Amino acid sequence: MGVENQSFLGAKQWQAQISYQYGDTDDFYVGDQRNDAAGPRGKPPRRRVHLLNLDVAYALSNRVSLDLTVPFSSSSGGVVQEDLKFHEWNTRGLGDISLRTEVQLSDPTKPSRVRGSVGLGVQAPTGSDTETGEFYSPTGTVVRSIDESFQLGNGGWGILLFAQGSAQIVGPLFAYGSGYYGLSLNEKTGVGGVGVPDTYSGRVGAAYLLPVLQGVVVSLGGRINGVTVRDVVGGGDLYWRRPGYEVFVEPGLTWTLGPNTASVSYPIRAYQNKLDSVLDESLNRSFGASFVPYLFLASYARRF
Numbered sequence: 001m002g003v004e005n006q007s008f009l010g011a012k013q014w015q016a017q018i019s020y021q022y023g024d025t026d027d028f029y030v031g032d033q034r035n036d037a038a039g040p041r042g043k044p045p046r047r048r049v050h051l052l053n054l055d056v057a058y059a060l061s062n063r064v065s066l067d068l069t070v071p072f073s074s075s076s077g078g079v080v081q082e083d084l085k086f087h088e089w090n091t092r093g094l095g096d097i098s099l100r101t102e103v104q105l106s107d108p109t110k111p112s113r114v115r116g117s118v119g120l121g122v123q124a125p126t127g128s129d130t131e132t133g134e135f136y137s138p139t140g141t142v143v144r145s146i147d148e149s150f151q152l153g154n155g156g157w158g159i160l161l162f163a164q165g166s167a168q169i170v171g172p173l174f175a176y177g178s179g180y181y182g183l184s185l186n187e188k189t190g191v192g193g194v195g196v197p198d199t200y201s202g203r204v205g206a207a208y209l210l211p212v213l214q215g216v217v218v219s220l221g222g223r224i225n226g227v228t229v230r231d232v233v234g235g236g237d238l239y240w241r242r243p244g245y246e247v248f249v250e251p252g253l254t255w256t257l258g259p260n261t262a263s264v265s266y267p268i269r270a271y272q273n274k275l276d277s278v279l280d281e282s283l284n285r286s287f288g289a290s291f292v293p294y295l296f297l298a299s300y301a302r303r304f
Helices: 278-283
Strands: 014-025 048-057 062-081 086-094 098-104 116-123 132-135 140-145 158-170 173-184 199-209 216-229 242-259 260-265 268-274 296-302
Touching: 048 216, 098 158, 199 242
Parallel strands: none
Antiparallel strands: 014 048, 014 296, 048 062, 062 086, 062 098, 098 116, 116 158, 132 140, 158 173, 173 199, 199 216, 216 242, 242 260, 242 268, 260 296
């Protein structure tokens, strides 16, 4: 989430932000069709995720700023195993820390109907990708690495590319858009044959500044989150990954009062598609995946 939805920071100004995201899934899709029976032992996996991001941003000038993001996550869930019983795993801790710089494309101190910025960052593998859990075995319980979706980090370094912009349509009505792409620099993690895939996200929509409530903006747009089939530079295409994407309809509300900004949004899934990986295609097989039916996002930021 970070600080991408806020207006520019003035030179030598600081901003601190805390962001929260929640997701919960208990379905299973093969391609774009729901098929819970295709899950492990005929049941879909279950997963709940709480994600907390702590952001600190500093403006080197009116057009250039730095942003440090420190994520923490807590996940719970599991699958039905070979004993036909549901076994649960829990993970919590530090995720992958990122540092990025953002550059405004025009002087933000001058009036303009169109504004935009671009950014570049790096993500470090500070989150554990070796979390373990108990698995059923006919000879007794064994402990081994759990599914990558429960891991705190993705196990590799990454380059972050992003851009955002807004345009005044008429009066208090604006259009907005943003995009993010995470370039993986590693073929695989240190756990077996699990790859470190590229990821991406995008948003587009409209926002309206309510004339009767100062500082309150309502918005409605679309969001897409995805994992790629192939990496741009990482080269880990033949390792295990779950490529696919989700499309959401996202209503939101933002309130700005002085140096304080609070926002909340509720993306609701409209479409999903689990794609076959290069490894799956080479073995002539298809695997399904779970997708969250909704997300809840909230944030609070203060400038100094």
